[in-house]
Amino acid sequence: MGETLEVIDKGSTTNAHPLPLLFVHGAWHAAWCWDAHFLEFFVDRGYRAAALSLxxxxxxxxxxxxxxxxxxxxxxxxxxxxxxxxxxPILIGHSMGGFLVQRYLQHRTAPAAVLMASMPPSGSLASGLRWMKRHPWHFAKMSATRRSLPYVSTPALARERFFSATTPDSVVTACVARLQEESARCGTDGMRNLPKPELITADILVLGAAADGAVPPDEVVATARAYGTVAELFPRMGHNMMLEPGWATVGERIDEWLVERGL
Incomplete structure (x- = not known):
């Protein structure tokens, strides 16, 4: 494909966990968001854990x-x-990465997948309308410039979208410093070629955050319903579930779910 991809790859497979985990990040982020806590967390539990940067x-x-x-x-x-x-690999996708995992599973096999605060199978239209209603001037400027980073990369805007009201400022500012521009095509791509849940056979765990400013609980519930399962919502947690102060409870739930399935 002619691209050199960053992959942060840690640990090795074990008899208890013979299959690797592959983490897929969301918009404006990269592999670093998983490396902050999650990769070592899962390595310590006997997994091989890798995160790519798109x-x-x-x-x-x-x-x-x-x-x-x-x-x-x-x-x-x-x-x-x-x-x-x-x-x-077992795929774990967050936000836009969760949407990509759903698309991936339509045509490729995976033993299981985890969707964390994922864009729903219905796509990004509802999210775009919420953004337009909340920040109409920002939305107008994004449409004109085809740049979105300035409208998520201040501490106040990042907290609104990615974190809960009680997340320490230090966590928010550290994230802001690493956010990057996102492809202008993503907004339209998220409204077409939608996932087809009826074609997906992998076992899926659907997790969400009760204080999510990007993917609200009702969308998480709709995602779970589409895959014939029940959404699990973490209270007082914001969108960036792998960086929020309660990140370990999310990791523990994923580990528990995988162990239950012998993965």
Missing amino acids: RGHGRSATAKPLRACSFEDYLDDIDAVATTMPGD
């Missing part, structure tokens, strides 16, 4: 301008990393 994110290269990168490009990135791993 092209144009983190240290991953992109052969074309980021604004032109599509969800199909991002799916190629996930596939490129997954095919280098021993066996089909």
Whole structure:
């Protein structure tokens, strides 16, 4: 595919956990959001845990301008990393990454998947309308400039979208310092070529955050319903579930769920 992708890969598979975990980040983020806590957490429990940065994110290269990168490009990135791993990895996707995982599962196999504060199968239209209603001037400027980073990358805006009201300022500012521009195509890609849950056979755990400013609980519930399961919501937690102060409770639930399935 001609792209050099950043992959943070830690630990090794064990008899207890013979399949690797592959973590997929959301918009404006990169592999670092998983490396802050989650990768070591799962390595300590006997997993091989890897996180990729999609092209144009983190240290991953992109052969074309980021604004032109599509969800199909991002799916190629996930596939490129997954095919280098021993066996089909268990996929864990957050936000936009959760939407990509759903798309991935339509055509590729995986033993299981976890969706964390994921965009729902219905796509990003409702999210865009909420953003337009809450910040109409921001939305107008994004539409004109095709740039979205300025409207998520102040401490106040990042807290509104990614964190709960009680998250320490230090956590918010550390995240803000690492956010990057997102592809301008993502807004439209999130409204077309939607996942088809009826084609997906993998066992899926659906997790959400009760104080999420980006993906509200009702969308998490709708995602779970689409996959014939029940959403699990973490109270007083914001969108960035892997960085919030309660991140370990999320990790523990994922580990418990995987152990129950012999994974």
